[in-house]
Amino acid sequence: MINLESPKKFAPLIGQARQVAREVLRPNSRKYDLAEHEYPKELDMLAAVIDGLNDSGSGGAGAAGVRASSDKSAGNRNGTNLSTALSIIETCWGDVGLTLTMPRQGLGNSAIASVADDEQHRRFDGKWAAMAITEPDVGSDSAAIKTTARYDAETDEYVLNGTKIYVTAGERADLVVVWATLDRSQGRAAIKSFVVPRDNPGMTLVRLEHKLGIRASDTAQFAIEDCRIPAANLLGTPEIDAKKSFAGAMQTFDNTRPLVAAMAVGVGQAALDFTREKLAEAGIEIDYDRPAPLQTGAAQTFLELESDLEAARLLTMRAAWMADNRQPNSLHASYAKAKAGRTGTDVALRCIELCGSVGLSEADLLEKWARDAKILDIFEGTQQIQLLIIARQLLGKSSAELK
Amino acid sequence: MNLTDRGMALGLRALNRFAGLEVIDRIGARGPSERVVRVAAQRGFQAASTIGRTFQPRSGGGQAARLQPDRRAAGQFDLTPTDEQEMIRDAARDFGATELRPAALQADTDGRTPDGLLARSTEIGTTMLGVPEAHGGAVEERSAVTSVLLAEALAHGDLGLAFAVLAPAAVSTAVGLWGDADQQATYLPAFVGEDVPAAALAVQEPRPLFDPFALETTATRDGEDWVLTGLKSLVPHATAAELFVIAARIEGDGDPRPGLFLVEATAAGLLAAPEPAMGLRAAATGSLLLQDVRLPAGALLGGGDPAVYAEAIRLGRVAWAALATGTAQAALDYVIPYVNERHAFGEPVSHRQGVAFSVSNMAIDLESLRLTTLRAASRADQGLSFARESALARRLTADKGNDIGSQAVQMLGGHGYVKDHPVERWYRDLRSAGVMEGALLV
Secondary structure, three states: OOEOOOOHHHHHHHHHHHHHHHHHHHHHHHHHHHOOOOOOOHHHHHHHHHHHHHHOOOOOOOHHHHOOOOOOOOOOOOOHHHHHHHHHHHHHHHOHHHHHOOOOOOHHHHHHHHHOOHHHHHHOOOOOEEEEOOEOOEOOOHHHOOOEEEEEOOOOEEEEEEEEEEEEOOOOOOEEEEEEEOOHHHHHHHEEEEEEEOOOOOEEEEEEOOOOOOOOOOEEEEEEEEEEEEHHHEEOOOOOOOOOHHHHHHHHHHHHHHHHHHHHHHHHHHHHHHHHHHHHHOOOOOOOOOOHHHOOHHHHHHHHHHHHHHHHHHHHHHHHHHHHOOOOOHHHHHHHHHHHHHHHHHHHHHHHHHHOHHHHOOOOOHHHHHHHHHHHHOOOOOHHHHHHHHHHHHHOOOOOOOO | OOHHHHHHHHHHHHHHHHHHHHHHHHHOOOOHHHHHHHHHHHHOOEEOOOOOOOOOOOOOOOOOOOOEEOOOOOOOOEOOOOHHHHHHHHHHHHHHHHHHHHHHHHHHHHOOOOOOHHHHHHHHOOOOOOOOHHHOOOOOEEOHHHHHHHHHHHHHHOHHHHHHHHHHHHHHHHHHHHOOHHHHHHHHHHHHOOOOOOEEEEOOOOOOOOOOOOOOOEEEEEOOEEEEEEEEEEEOOOOOOOEEEEEEEEEOOOOOEEEEEEEEOOOOOEEEEEOOOOOOHHHOOEEEEEEEEEEOHHHEEHHHOHHHHHHHHHHHHHHHHHHHHHHHHHHHHHHHHHHHHOEEOOEEHHHOHHHHHHHHHHHHHHHHHHHHHHHHHHHHHOOOOOHHHHHHHHHHHHHHHHHHHHHHHHHHOHHHHOOOOOHHHHHHHHHHHOOOOOOOOO
């Protein structure tokens, strides 16, 4: 039966995530925005709390919570994909950067949760995993990555070589999930993901980026030179199967894109809530019954932004809900990511205009949210990549036809 | 301005004044009523209906019947329709494809709902959804969501004809939701039979910055009676309807507030004239002129409760959002094969990102509109406030509906601009959907 409200059973989880956002993340927002690259030590205690939430059975509070449920019962399911998205909306209402650097909640954890087998899942459980896809010359075109993985039969190891950039939480994580190709001549089918322990001597931290926003979250570059890892650290199948394997790697995105969309919804909501408050102080209330053209320009803009954010939130919830119910959701994950990515940025930037210098000043957080939001329209697939995915699906086009 | 131009301007002004004199002299009034009378003088209003049936007043025995919403599964996020909803939606989709789409171009051109279409539409239960079982209704639960799914499916056939077909349902739904026992007994039986009357809910008034909560049509208490005066705009089936629900500002009865009145077409002083517009033409829109229309005390719906009126306006906005969703889907479904088949520069135009991304954006906007509309309706069914959600759905209807209609024409280029393809009609209809107030309910 059709109902688009947040599930009642997630109310405690959402409430706790909101408390974390209000009591821990917001109070530390500015501190780590200014002190880029400094480790937010407040998060260690918080991570323990979140582990507790995850174990409580009320669903995941972080990115690690997207492991497909083994529940095969018929009927509607509200599972960890949805609960994770909803709690991420709340923590990103608090702070996107701090959410991204929440211990053990990295996007690499999502990859492990999505595609690891049971043995790997056990072995990597409780570890913090970052994700390394992008290279200096390869961004959106992830099928073109140059990092290589060579199987060494003598030691039953893979030997990795290459350079990885833009690794979120790369410095702080315990593990890095590295995308590499087994055979560059075989294109995307040969691309696999490998779990590399952070202390592996073959993987060295080259530098940390200085960024527009999400400064609380470290963004690392790695040089990978003759980096040896056990063969059992390959996620998924070692076979180069033109049909399945790259799709397998990409399948992670079906789970993580709704989460990044959720981040954008959270930061957009923060901007909108702040602006509603400031407008009220200036004597402007939003009237939902009165037609927009009869209200002030500020109220009209607000209604427009709020409607876009509402849509982004619902598209995000649907994509996560479909994942919970094992419905193919890559089209809907892209709807969510495209809509939320553009909306988060648009909302934050236009809220600044409504708030004037209050919006720009570092005395408040709106200017920071506008900087933080922009990355969410870029990583885990840019706006343009989402539009390509959507168009190819709707038009029935291959990547060769619609480039 | 040179001397010749100034002479020309003066001449034109004098000519215009002369031409207008006849009308102006007859008025002698100012303000809203001036506008009312002037329109009446210009448009050739006629008695709203001379052939309308007489609704025999019946007593309902004191207790009004109400459909109750189904709240079994409340608490879980779910986008799966019930079996009953799926059945209704599929039937409506089929009706839209076989009865509405093929008739749409002619109906739009003629500004006329095809003969017999209203009667045929009752097969899919259009006017029965809001009618309680006790009065012959077909469903067990009250569900705005079901009405949204029905409206969306019909509008996939054609927006203007879907509006035409659903307009009488706004009246039966209003009486089902807010009518007292006598009103239900008097009016509902007509909507569950085979000979369903054309009927319309009239809220819109013809002026810029129209606010449905600040009406200029007035209902003044006179003894026990109500006397209605004013002008309504873009009323579906205005010249053919047999029953109206008309929104008017209640005066002389406590606080002035907007309310809804049941007005039979045969009422003295009720005049109607065709008012064809840019869109929604298949619903034969017209103006209604109320000149001291005298109604019995029992004509007021919902006891004049402002909450009832606000609910009506919100449900109307959700209904228009649902129609826009259906037609936006039709536009997307029409554009996709077109851009795949149309070749330019040696390949399908869809192989260009400039075209392909427009398709993606149409789809994103459409899904945004769909989910926001469904949420507003599902909140209404759960008894939650939905003022905010209906306002956001209305915002997206106006913003994204326009964009989708415009992009649909753009994707077909010159072909989109001519009537060989339906997209120019949907462009007009989608623009209209984001402006309309009332006239529909979910």
